[in-house]
Structure formats: C-alpha cells, structure tokens
C-alpha cells in the first residue's frame with residue numbers, strides 16, 4: 359500500500375501466551391502499542407532494528423476471528439494491501455482454521471473512562487458489561503461527508519459489516535502523499551479513491567457508507583495492539599491511527615485496563631492453524 363513493493367506473508371501457529379509476533383528481517387516485533395513508531399495513515403511497528411508497516415487490517419482480522427497467538431512472517435517491511443480490506447485475511451485464517459490452546463484466555467476490561475483528543479478529533483474508551491462495542495463517526499468534505507456506525511464486535515458482525523470495507527483516499531491528496539513516500543502502492547484495485555464528486559473506482563462502492571466501515575475496521579486492528587481483547591465501549595469522532603494508539607497508551611498508563619481471564623476461566627486461548635508438527 360505505502361511502500362509499493364511485493365511482499366509474501368505467512369501466518370503460522372505458535373504457543374499460548376506468545377501473542378501476535380511479526381517476524382521480519384531476522385527481527386521479532388511484538389504486536390503491541392508500545393512498539394508503534396509511526397501512525398500517520400497506517401500503523402507501523404518497530405523493534406530489534408526492523409519495522410513492519412500497515413499491520414492494522416491483518417490485526418483486525420486476527421482479533422475479530424479470536425486469534426490470540428500467531429507468528430506473522432514477512433519477506434518485506436509492510437503487510438500486503440490485497441484489496442485494501444481485511445476480506446482476504448479473513449478467508450485465509452478461516453481456511454487454515456483456529457484451534458484452542460491449553461491456556462486460559464486473557465482479556466483487558468475497561469474499568470474507567472479515558473479520552474484523548476487532537477484538534478476536532480477525539481477517541482474514548484468506557485466500560486461495558488461484555489464484549490467490545492464500537493461507535494465511530496467521520497466527517498470529511500463531500501462526497502464522503504459525515505458517516506456514523508455503531509455495532510457490537512463479533513466474528514459475524516466483523517465478517518458481514520466491516521471486513522470488506524476498503525482503504526480510501528482522495529485524488530487531490532495523491533501527489534502530496536507520494537512526495538512523503540506514502541501511498542506509493544495505492545491504486546484502484548486496493549483503494550477507494552474519491553475525486554470532488556464521487557468514487558472513481560470502476561465498480562463504485564461496496565457499501566454506501568464504506569468509509570466509516572473502513573475506519574471501524576482500522577479501529578478493530580489498532581485496538582488489537584492492546585495485547586488482549588478489550589471488554590468495553592469505544593467511541594471516536596474524526597479519529598485515526600494516531601488517536602487510536604494514543605488512546606491505548608493513555609488507557610494503559612492511567613490504569614483504565616484491568617487484566618482478567620475472559621469468561622471467568624471458561625475461554626481458551628487460540629492460535630491460528632494446527633499445532634506445530636513435533
């Protein structure tokens with residue numbers, strides 16, 4: 359998407375309590391907000407002298423399908439864009455399968471409200487009885503305009519409402535982004551592109567409000583960098599990767615996230631695919 363290079367990505371099983379680990383250029387980088395080193399237009403993780411960009415759509419698919427532990431190996435420094443959505447990641451993970459691991463599943467419960475803001479935009483987390491409730495609102499100039507969507511995140515709602523929503527951008531921003539070394543791989547096959555009047559992609563929109571759905575997909579991916587599923591309610595207005603990551607950091611630093619075992623010990627940790635061969 360941003361680097362404009364070809365890359366191969368492999369998801370592999372790993373043990374319980376490992377989390378999601380990116381293996382790139384001989385380095386292992388933990389999928390955790392504390393490893394985020396850039397959040398403009400995409401979320402980039404760094405560590406061990408290496409970095410991996412645009413992790414959010416893959417992280418969203420892993421989180422929504424309930425995968426707690428997996429090894430993500432890449433031969434480049436950016437997760438492939440595919441069609442700009444999380445649809446192909448969902449299919450690949452479902453094809454590989456998800457197995458329960460012999461360990462209790464961890465979760466992070468929001469125990470007090472926390473809010474961060476940046477200009478007109480803000481994001482907040484508050485408590486909820488169970489699950490993760492999402493409420494996202496965006497406000498762009500026409501033709502995107504104001505869009506708002508609220509839903510309870512489940513594997514099913516993610517698959518049906520969010521997974522297919524593509525990254526979007528504006529034709530008028532393209533040259534400036536290219537000069538900044540961003541969006542170098544963006545094209546009409548992986549990005550919904552708007553001119554002053556409408557989407558210019560040959561097949562148009564997948565959803566009338568595809569943009570807010572994609573923003574929510576990004577939220578799911580960024581919140582997955584908490585390190586465990588969050589039990590709470592998320593809300594944002596004119597948010598983005600920077601605010602999402604700042605919110606996680608503020609929540610962790612202010613003690614707003616309390617670790618617990620999901621479902622009072624009933625749930626099991628999960629990993630992608632079959633267990634490693636002996």
Ligand SMILES: [Zn+2]
Pocket residue numbers: 414415525572576
């Ligand atoms: Zn995105």
